[in-house]
Amino acid sequence: MKLREILTLRNLPALSPNQLLLLTVAYLALTQNLSLFSAILNSLPRPMGGQEWRILASTVFALVALLTTAMAGFCLPRVQKPALVVFVLVAATSSYFMRSFGTVIDKGMIANALNTNIGEASDLLSIDFFMHVLLFGALPAWIITRVPLRFARFSIELRRRLALVGIMLGGLIIILFSQYNALSFWGRQNREVRLYVNPTAPMYALKEMVADLLPKGPPPPLLIVAPDAVRQGSADAKPLLVVLVVGETGRAANFGINGYERNTTPRLSAIPELINYPDFESCGTATLESVPCIFSRLNQSDFSRKKAGAEENLLDIVKRTGVPVIWRDNNAGCMGACVRTGMISLEFEKDPVLCADGECHDNILLKDFNTVLPQSAGSATFLVLHQKGSHGPAYFKRYPESARHFTPDCRIESVQRCTREEVINAYDNTIVYTDSMLADLIEQLRSHQDSVNSVMIYVSDHGESLGENGIFLHGLPRGLAPDEQTHVPMMAWFSAQAPAALNLDLACVKAASIKSGSHDNLFDSILNLLSIRTAAYKPAQDLFAACQKN
Ligand SMILES: [Zn+2]
Numbered sequence: 001m002k003l004r005e006i007l008t009l010r011n012l013p014a015l016s017p018n019q020l021l022l023l024t025v026a027y028l029a030l031t032q033n034l035s036l037f038s039a040i041l042n043s044l045p046r047p048m049g050g051q052e053w054r055i056l057a058s059t060v061f062a063l064v065a066l067l068t069t070a071m072a073g074f075c076l077p078r079v080q081k082p083a084l085v086v087f088v089l090v091a092a093t094s095s096y097f098m099r100s101f102g103t104v105i106d107k108g109m110i111a112n113a114l115n116t117n118i119g120e121a122s123d124l125l126s127i128d129f130f131m132h133v134l135l136f137g138a139l140p141a142w143i144i145t146r147v148p149l150r151f152a153r154f155s156i157e158l159r160r161r162l163a164l165v166g167i168m169l170g171g172l173i174i175i176l177f178s179q180y181n182a183l184s185f186w187g188r189q190n191r192e193v194r195l196y197v198n199p200t201a202p203m204y205a206l207k208e209m210v211a212d213l214l215p216k217g218p219p220p221p222l223l224i225v226a227p228d229a230v231r232q233g234s235a236d237a238k239p240l241l242v243v244l245v246v247g248e249t250g251r252a253a254n255f256g257i258n259g260y261e262r263n264t265t266p267r268l269s270a271i272p273e274l275i276n277y278p279d280f281e282s283c284g285t286a287t288l289e290s291v292p293c294i295f296s297r298l299n300q301s302d303f304s305r306k307k308a309g310a311e312e313n314l315l316d317i318v319k320r321t322g323v324p325v326i327w328r329d330n331n332a333g334c335m336g337a338c339v340r341t342g343m344i345s346l347e348f349e350k351d352p353v354l355c356a357d358g359e360c361h362d363n364i365l366l367k368d369f370n371t372v373l374p375q376s377a378g379s380a381t382f383l384v385l386h387q388k389g390s391h392g393p394a395y396f397k398r399y400p401e402s403a404r405h406f407t408p409d410c411r412i413e414s415v416q417r418c419t420r421e422e423v424i425n426a427y428d429n430t431i432v433y434t435d436s437m438l439a440d441l442i443e444q445l446r447s448h449q450d451s452v453n454s455v456m457i458y459v460s461d462h463g464e465s466l467g468e469n470g471i472f473l474h475g476l477p478r479g480l481a482p483d484e485q486t487h488v489p490m491m492a493w494f495s496a497q498a499p500a501a502l503n504l505d506l507a508c509v510k511a512a513s514i515k516s517g518s519h520d521n522l523f524d525s526i527l528n529l530l531s532i533r534t535a536a537y538k539p540a541q542d543l544f545a546a547c548q549k550n
Contacts, residue, residue, distance in 0.1 A: 009146035017075040017157060018164055020147055024084050025067045027140055028199065032091040033063060035098040036196035038470075043190045051182050058175045058183060063197060065168035070200050072165050077151050085141040090206075091199035092137025096129050100416050101393075102471030104195040105202035109475050110209045112286045115332060123394040126414040192480045223311035225297055226536035231321040231380070233531050237501060239374035241381050241454040242529050243445070244522075245438065246291060248331055248389030249474060251463030252280065252487045254424075254431050262406070264431040267439035273493065273506070274442075275513050277543075280490035282462040283519040286475040290461035290519065291335040291386075297536060299520040305336070314523050315341040318382045321532050326372055328365050329386040338384075347388075354400075361400055362387045362437045369444050373452050380530055387437070390430035390464060392473055395423070403433035420467045427466055442493050449495035455502075455529050459522065460488040490517065492543075502529065508547035517543060 005011050015023070040059050044052040074083035094105045103109065151157055176183060195201050233240070252258050256265040258278050268274055283293035283300040293303045295313040319325045319341050327334055327343040334343050346364045349355050354364045365385040374381040388398055393415040406425035410418030418426075438458055445454040463485045465471040474485045492509070499506045524542040527534065539545040 009143060012143075012147050014148040014150045016150055016152075016160075017080055018160055020080065020084070020144070020149060021068065021071055021075055021164075024088065024140075024144065025064055025071065028067055028087065028091050029060070029063050031136060032095045032198045033196070035095065035102075035104075036063065036193070036198065039193050039196045040190075042469075043186070043193060054179055055182055055186050058179055059193075061175060062172060065172045066197065066200060068168045069165050072161050075157075075161060077149075080149065081145055081147075084144050087199055087203075088141045088144065089133070089137045090203055092133045092135075094198050094202040095136065096132040097124075098196065098198065100128070101473045102465065102469070103473060103476060104192075104480070105205055106195050106477060107205045107208045107212075108286060108289065108477065110202075110205055112288050112475055114209075115288050115335065123392075123397075123413045126412075128414045128417070192477060195477065195480075220310055225312040226317045226534040229317045229321050229527075229532050229534035229536070231323060231530060231532050233378050233380060235378040237378050238451070238453050238497065239376060239379045239381075240498070240501070240530070241372070241374055241383060241445070241452050242526060243383045243385065243441065243454065243456045244526065245441070245456065245458040246294065246331075246384060246386045247434065247458060247460035247489065248287065248387045248391050249462065249464045250390050250431065250434060250460030250489050251466075251484050252278070252460075252489045253463075253484060254428055254466075255489045256431075256435075257491070258489065262428055264405075264428050265435040266432075268435050268491065271439070271442060271493070275492045275494075275506075275510050277490035277492070277513045277517055279514070279516040280459065280488050281516070281518040282460070282486050282488045285462045285478060285481045285485045287331070287461050288335050292337050294459070294461070294519050294522050295337045297523050299541075300518065309336055312340075313337055314526060315382075315384075317527070317534070317536075318530060318532065321530075323380045323382055323530055323532075324374075325382045325384070327384045327386065328372075330360060330362055330365055330388045331386045331391070334384075334386065357397075359388070359397065361398070361433065362389065363440060366437070366441055366444060373448060382526070382530060385441075387434065389434055389460065390427060392427070392464060395426035395430050398430045399433035403429050403436060405429055405432050415472060423472075424466055427464065438491070445493070445495055449497065452495075453498040453501050454495040455498055456493040457491070457522070457526070459490040459519070462486065463488055502531075502544075503549045504544055505547045505549065509544055512543070512547060 040056060044055060071084065071087060074080055097103055097105060254260050254264060256263040257269050257276050263269065282290050283303060284290040289305065292305060292308045293300065295315055296303060296308040298308055315325050315338055325341045327338045327341065329343050329345045330347050346360060346367065348358065349360050349364050351360060351364055354361045365387065372381065372383050390398060394413045396409055396411045406428045408422050409426040409429055410422035412418065415423050442456060445456060462474050464474050465482060465484045468482060468484055471482065476485060494506060521541050521543050524538050525544055527537050528542050528544055
């Protein structure tokens with residue numbers, strides 16, 4: 001063969017459809033499923049004995065059988081090559097994210113990707129990504145298109161395909177029966193491993209996602225939650241502002257106030273009346289789950305986006321009692337929570353100090369703060385500030401120079417090219433900036449406390465992995481998610497006269513803050529802070545009820 005023939009892949013040997021199928025399966029199994037193999041190996045006890053090796057061998061065969069069966073139906077003239085090309089491209093795209101961030105591509109992850117904005121998405125699409133897809137996707141895909149395929153008569157091909165699939169499934173059945181005990185026990189404990197099978201798991205997730213998006217008749221009427229809700233405030237009381245800061249990607253372990261070895265929260269730690277909740281858990285591991293969950297009466301155990309979307313949430317109830325709801329957003333939106341109550345997006349403001357390159361630092365949420373304060377006696381306002389917080393992987397974009405306490409900090413989007421120390425430095429700087437933003441907010445509230453009582457609650461939507469066990473970012477299914485993704489910071493602050501106005505014993509609240517809590521507590525706690533009475537309120541879930549006099 002001449003060099004030119006080699007470079008243009010002309011005169012490749014002709015293959016039968018089964019041969020091209022098996023070569024593609026071998027390529028995908030060997031090069032695009034490394035995350036699957038490391039997940040399986042991690043799940044097996046060491047040292048590996050005969051049983052562990054049998055489980056490993058069985059799962060490898062199962063992978064080959066699954067990929068072969070999934071692709072066999074597409075092995076028709078004019079269909080096989082485009083289909084295999086799609087499989088290979090999806091596999092290469094998925095394997096990049098799985099290897100780089102230790103994640104899986106499930107329905108939730110695809111939904112997250114579709115709900116992030118262009119800025120966040122482009123943070124993930126680095127040069128490394130394009131090189132990876134070119135090398136492991138486009139190159140083998142091109143080779144597939146160059147292979148001459150020789151189809152026999154339809155009846156012969158049908159028999160060949162059925163024979164191949166029969167061998168694969170027959171082998172799988174024999175393995176399942178002969179290794180039933182070991183495999184069923186291992187499989188039950190490691191159900192989530194199936195999410196790593198590439199590319200069938202991401203393709204299945206994509207199919208599910210598309211099915212969700214297709215119109216399915218008129219939506220059911222919105223379920224009215226707490227139709228009896230009324231606010232019981234005294235008409236001559238000082239106006240009340242309840243501020244809920246919904247943090248982004250803050251993980252509790254990196255907050256100095258929670259005992260982190262670095263003092264990432266110097267200003268908050270110096271506020272003696274601040275109440276810290278060191279043991280607080282998030283509902284989900286991604287914004288799209290956690291944000292609606294925070295405002296839903298549903299608890300983590302029975303929460304689903306679909307269920308929550310079909311009924312009113314905290315914002316609706318508060319608004320219905322006559323309390324204005326203001327949602328200021330510096331993130332990618334309220335994830336459906338504020339669909340009936342509205343939102344003010346400050347993400348693309350043009351403030352010369354706080355904004356640059358199409359995004360703003362979180363202090364933009366405090367802009368013209370006087371305008372959100374309730375004015376008249378007896379009134380209240382519920383203000384939600386939705387931060388950009390510590391959203392990665394481009395952590396360095398989330399803080400100004402003044403918060404750059406820890407250096408060298410990773411200043412590129414491809415975090416996997418930075419050292420772990422640089423990544424952690426950049427992440428910790430985002431916490432330093434959140435510390436300063438929250439302290440600025442408390443200063444604002446304090447400066448108005450003679451005319452407005454206020455309560456501030458800060459809680460993050462979920463945590464973040466920073467390379468522990470090779471896992472980065474967040475969004476793993478809850479069953480797989482490490483503590484770093486679910487253990488979140490949570491704090492409360494009351495202005496000087498707010499506890500008395502709410503009949504709260506602050507010392508008692510402080511003493512109770514060491515108990516474990518979760519996003520499940522917020523719905524009821526905020527109803528109570530706003531003095532909203534309803535049968536839907538569950539005092540056992542209220543962080544403050546036990547410390548209320550009368
Ligand atoms: Zn988030």
